[in-house]
Amino acid sequence: MVAATAREDRLNRACVRHHGNAVLVFAVGGGQVSGIFDAAYADPLGMENTRPRLLCAAADVPSGAVGQTASIGAEAFTVRAIEPDGTGMAALILERV
Amino acid sequence: MADHLHKQIRAALVVRLTGLTTSGARVYANRLYPMDSASLPGLRLYADSESAEVVTVHGPAVLERALDIAVEACAQASSALDDTLDLMSKEVETALAGGITVAGRNLMPTYTGMSYQDEAADKPVGVKRMTFSLTFAAAANAPDTLL
Numbered sequence: 605m606v607a608a609t610a611r612e613d614r615l616n617r618a619c620v621r622h623h624g625n626a627v628l629v630f631a632v633g634g635g636q637v638s639g640i641f642d643a644a645y646a647d648p649l650g651m652e653n654t655r656p657r658l659l660c661a662a663a664d665v666p667s668g669a670v671g672q673t674a675s676i677g678a679e680a681f682t683v684r685a686i687e688p689d690g691t692g693m694a695a696l697i698l699e700r701v
Numbered sequence: 702m703a704d705h706l707h708k709q710i711r712a713a714l715v716v717r718l719t720g721l722t723t724s725g726a727r728v729y730a731n732r733l734y735p736m737d738s739a740s741l742p743g744l745r746l747y748a749d750s751e752s753a754e755v756v757t758v759h760g761p762a763v764l765e766r767a768l769d770i771a772v773e774a775c776a777q778a779s780s781a782l783d784d785t786l787d788l789m790s791k792e793v794e795t796a797l798a799g800g801i802t803v804a805g806r807n808l809m810p811t812y813t814g815m816s817y818q819d820e821a822a823d824k825p826v827g828v829k830r831m832t833f834s835l836t837f838a839a840a841a842n843a844p845d846t847l848l
Binding site: 643646647648649650651652653654655656682684685697698699700701 | 737779828
């Protein structure tokens with residue numbers, strides 16, 4: 605089981621290393637999380653919008669991340685939720701500041 | 702021939718609701734496509750449904766019609782979204798309490814309730830849907846003429 609978890613972790617980190625396109629930098633403490641950022645189009649309740657999120661290794665998410673302000677490049681976001689996928693990855697749900 | 706009374710009523714509602722403090726000119730009747738950021742905060746209005754009852758014994762029948770109207774206050778904001786929607790609904794309810802003018806006559810929409818929805822996104826969005834009932838009469842063979 606431990607070996608399987610370690611393999612999963614290596615695979616997740618390789619995925620982030622090869623496909624990662626963003627680094628989320630937290631305003632307080634300066635912690636960083638690398639991951640795959642996307643902001644797909646959505647029109648909740650009939651209004652044009654996007655759903656920005658960062659897919660990253662769950663182990664890289666600092667404790668107390670929810671509610672923190674963080675930036676990707678010049679764009680600032682608030683981390684609104686963490687959605688672990690059960691395989692060692694997690695999606696940070698972001699809201700533009 | 703005049704437009705169907707439904708169209709006249711929708712147009713009168715747009716006139717009445719255009720220029721409110723928060724939504725300004727962003728008033729849309731029967732909007733099909735999503736609102737972009739330039740359309741927000743804005744109002745969407747719909748003639749949702751109608752019931753009718755015959756109130757005469759001779760033909761052509763005169764129908765008393767009760768039209769259900771929905772006015773949706775729509776906004777997008779990172780904070781105080783509910784406050785913005787409450788303000789918009791205050792403006793809408795106040796405006797419609799003065800009635801609307803259809804074919805030179807004043808019709809009074811009656812407020813019947815509201816529902817609220819919000820959803821997280823890049824910027825959270827919310828809709829406060831107010832419903833009104835509007836009663837009027839027209840001959841069965843002349844749905845374009847108010848009686």
